[in-house]
Amino acid sequence: MRAPHPRRARRRASAARAALAAALTLVLAAACGGGSDSTGPTGQESSSGTAAAEGGTLRVGVPSLSTSDSLDPAAATTTGGYVIARQLFDTLVEYGTGGQVAMRLAESMEPDPADASSWTVVLRDAVWHDGTPVTADDVVATVQRWFSEQLPPASSLPFIDPARVTVVDEKTVHFQLGYPTMTFPDALTSPTTAIVPASFDPATPIGSGPFKLGAMEPGTRVTFTANDDYFVEDEPYVDTLEVISFPDSTSEANALIGGQIDVASAIDPTLIPIVESGGDGFDVFEYATTGTLTWQMNVEQEPFDDPRVRQALRLAVDRDQIVEQVYAGHASVGNDVFGPTDPAYDDTLAQREQDLDKARALLAEAGYPDGVDVELTAAPIQPTATRQNEVLVQQAAEAGFRITFNEVDSATYYGDAYGTYPLSLSFWGFLSIFDQAAFTIVDNAPYNATHWQDDEYNALYQQAVRTVDDAERTELVHQMQAIEYDRGAYVVAVFLNSITAHSTTVTGFEAYPNSDGPVGYNFSSLRFDG
Amino acid sequence: MTTTSLRRGTAITLALSPVARYVLRRLLLGVAMLFVVSVVVFFFTQALPGDVARQVLGQTATDDQVARLREQLGLDRGVVAQYLDWIGGLVTFDLGTSLTSGTPVADLVGTRVANSATIVVLTAVILIPLAVALGVAAARSPGGVVDGVVSGSVLLILALPEFIIAILVVVLLATNVWRLFAPTSILDPAVPAWEQPDLLVLPVLALVIGSLPYFTESIRTTMTDELTSEHVTWARLCGVAERRILWRHALPNAVGPGLQVAGTTLIYLTGGIVAVENVFAFPGVGSALTAAVANRDIPVVQAIAMLLATVALVVYLVADVLGILLTPRLRTALT
Numbered sequence: 010m011r012a013p014h015p016r017r018a019r020r021r022a023s024a025a026r027a028a029l030a031a032a033l034t035l036v037l038a039a040a041c042g043g044g045s046d047s048t049g050p051t052g053q054e055s056s057s058g059t060a061a062a063e064g065g066t067l068r069v070g071v072p073s074l075s076t077s078d079s080l081d082p083a084a085a086t087t088t089g090g091y092v093i094a095r096q097l098f099d100t101l102v103e104y105g106t107g108g109q110v111a112m113r114l115a116e117s118m119e120p121d122p123a124d125a126s127s128w129t130v131v132l133r134d135a136v137w138h139d140g141t142p143v144t145a146d147d148v149v150a151t152v153q154r155w156f157s158e159q160l161p162p163a164s165s166l167p168f169i170d171p172a173r174v175t176v177v178d179e180k181t182v183h184f185q186l187g188y189p190t191m192t193f194p195d196a197l198t199s200p201t202t203a204i205v206p207a208s209f210d211p212a213t214p215i216g217s218g219p220f221k222l223g224a225m226e227p228g229t230r231v232t233f234t235a236n237d238d239y240f241v242e243d244e245p246y247v248d249t250l251e252v253i254s255f256p257d258s259t260s261e262a263n264a265l266i267g268g269q270i271d272v273a274s275a276i277d278p279t280l281i282p283i284v285e286s287g288g289d290g291f292d293v294f295e296y297a298t299t300g301t302l303t304w305q306m307n308v309e310q311e312p313f314d315d316p317r318v319r320q321a322l323r324l325a326v327d328r329d330q331i332v333e334q335v336y337a338g339h340a341s342v343g344n345d346v347f348g349p350t351d352p353a354y355d356d357t358l359a360q361r362e363q364d365l366d367k368a369r370a371l372l373a374e375a376g377y378p379d380g381v382d383v384e385l386t387a388a389p390i391q392p393t394a395t396r397q398n399e400v401l402v403q404q405a406a407e408a409g410f411r412i413t414f415n416e417v418d419s420a421t422y423y424g425d426a427y428g429t430y431p432l433s434l435s436f437w438g439f440l441s442i443f444d445q446a447a448f449t450i451v452d453n454a455p456y457n458a459t460h461w462q463d464d465e466y467n468a469l470y471q472q473a474v475r476t477v478d479d480a481e482r483t484e485l486v487h488q489m490q491a492i493e494y495d496r497g498a499y500v501v502a503v504f505l506n507s508i509t510a511h512s513t514t515v516t517g518f519e520a521y522p523n524s525d526g527p528v529g530y531n532f533s534s535l536r537f538d539g
Numbered sequence: 540m541t542t543t544s545l546r547r548g549t550a551i552t553l554a555l556s557p558v559a560r561y562v563l564r565r566l567l568l569g570v571a572m573l574f575v576v577s578v579v580v581f582f583f584t585q586a587l588p589g590d591v592a593r594q595v596l597g598q599t600a601t602d603d604q605v606a607r608l609r610e611q612l613g614l615d616r617g618v619v620a621q622y623l624d625w626i627g628g629l630v631t632f633d634l635g636t637s638l639t640s641g642t643p644v645a646d647l648v649g650t651r652v653a654n655s656a657t658i659v660v661l662t663a664v665i666l667i668p669l670a671v672a673l674g675v676a677a678a679r680s681p682g683g684v685v686d687g688v689v690s691g692s693v694l695l696i697l698a699l700p701e702f703i704i705a706i707l708v709v710v711l712l713a714t715n716v717w718r719l720f721a722p723t724s725i726l727d728p729a730v731p732a733w734e735q736p737d738l739l740v741l742p743v744l745a746l747v748i749g750s751l752p753y754f755t756e757s758i759r760t761t762m763t764d765e766l767t768s769e770h771v772t773w774a775r776l777c778g779v780a781e782r783r784i785l786w787r788h789a790l791p792n793a794v795g796p797g798l799q800v801a802g803t804t805l806i807y808l809t810g811g812i813v814a815v816e817n818v819f820a821f822p823g824v825g826s827a828l829t830a831a832v833a834n835r836d837i838p839v840v841q842a843i844a845m846l847l848a849t850v851a852l853v854v855y856l857v858a859d860v861l862g863i864l865l866t867p868r869l870r871t872a873l874t
Contacts, residue, residue, distance in 0.1 A: 077639035420589030
């Protein structure tokens, strides 16, 4: 073949080749960029290398930050808001590494020995990020702020009367309560009750916490710098903390294996093999928590208005199978009562097991000899929620529950229809038994989607929260839990494990079984270690 | 067309060339369409179940507080009043304020738009020449190696959802098989995306792989049609060399349809990268849209939807105009 205009044709062809070459060069250039600089654009490998035992930049992945993350702890409602609150601020007390109340910004917290009608809090020596001391005045101002109409309701603190919180001396605050209660310390563990300076401005948030705020890119990344004056000795260990958002824990695990982050927090149990396939450089830190995806049976509607039907569903559930199928073994079975780390938790109640014959008999007794139709409404509020619901549908079918699983998104789920679903799944836990009851069970609990009310239970609760003696109080709590176990409206089938994957260069992980979030979002104890 | 509008048309002809007149008409049509889109977007987003006030205040909020926040955010006003407010802002390039973060929508999505634009443009720059080269090569020798590979891979890749391609790319090139590239695109927000090219490789690669077969196949079909058309057969019979036939007779006629395909692909890339963004944790406009829908941050949803609609209209317009300018048959048809 002979072209009449060979030069022209060749020029065009070479133009196409040039374009191709340019494209390839672009790809190759990018490839080389990735290869030669495997630490990523921020180039933190030197600081996170094996040489430095202290300092460095710790990159922690979380699923996920949001543009609604608040810098104001009292307005925090999101994962990101809680993460931020834990770094910048301190609560008076926290649920410690054993899951029980431990002192944090408070040095001591003591009830009136007679009836817990008042509490005295003594602060430890601590300073704000600007160097000024944390005083009793700040605590009083913070408490008054909680009751501001601009902020989410202080519904976990009905016993606090902001007008009767007084300064005793520079480090001591006295709380005269609206009614006596032993739940006072429990309620002050939530990151939303973090203490802020009297002059607090959320735009430039100053706290007493282990980290100061660096840069905030809403929904993407938050950077913190070490607070060198933090009251816990040696903490924080790292100089800089970067909290990076991932849409889900799969991309988080990938980023860990690819060396883009040092810690992949809150990963799905199914990802553990993926992390393990990444080689020797990665490890998993795991512990049992009190967090639970619990089914809520609405007692205001058929069929769960009948306690026998509620018991039937509880007996239809094969808890061990859920632990295996949904959580690949990374969860523990529940017994239809909350708060396994609470000192008053009754672990003598017989573990409830699947009993299909008994479940069918109870359904028949309740007037459903041919089974019953139920609609389950739920949102993917946790990575395992959908699978857990699907397994329930299968298990309950064997006992005669024909469950239709109606999956909606989270905003729809918590929308106006919340509390009207016959059967639903919510995420609870990380509370004391008293607080869980105050939120979801007793009297007019604001988030009681079951609407279950029991006079005997309510009376026991009121008596128990006023009982200062530990042994007596524990006995009353056991009676409360026995009632829930026999005729309550929650199916507490499993307690979830907290699973954090990390580079083996990072150490200092501690279990916080009753705190929301991986390691309770306590990142100040993490450090790079040879 | 009535005589009046014909006359008006003639009046404009005095000042404008046929092509300019065509562009003007398309622009006006585009603006009208954007208004229709704005109505649809606004009322559709309003109809989403769930409530931003409840999202912001958390599940612990009381009805009183939700009502108070709704009032603060102006959500208690009539839907029409809200629409007029919003559209009034849009025409003055005020996208409004995010309900969840309280920051201007433009600040919130600005970086993300730039990020997404970066990978879309990079993908197009690689994709278009590659697809044209492969498509032409396949069309020139039907039944040849290139043709076979193109036809085979079209079926294979069209059967794979975008996110599967993205996951395969990660497994192969970033985590399990080889660790050549960064598995996720966690861009440093302080630096422009194009200065972090190592974080863009895999999303761009996944997008190229995902859209190459369709694009190549379209070019191949168009070129095959041209190469078997009457005028090409006539040219062959006249003894015109194959190379000259390809470059002078077949390709110019294929430019118009090719541009249409390129436009479609670009729009698909702009709007359809949500799945890829999720796999790579890429902070782009798609994931911003997903998050905004989840949070019921309606102004952000509306702004992104309008942006995507505008981009689609502009791309089609440019593709059409270029197609007309480059295709003699269409160009002359305008006058």
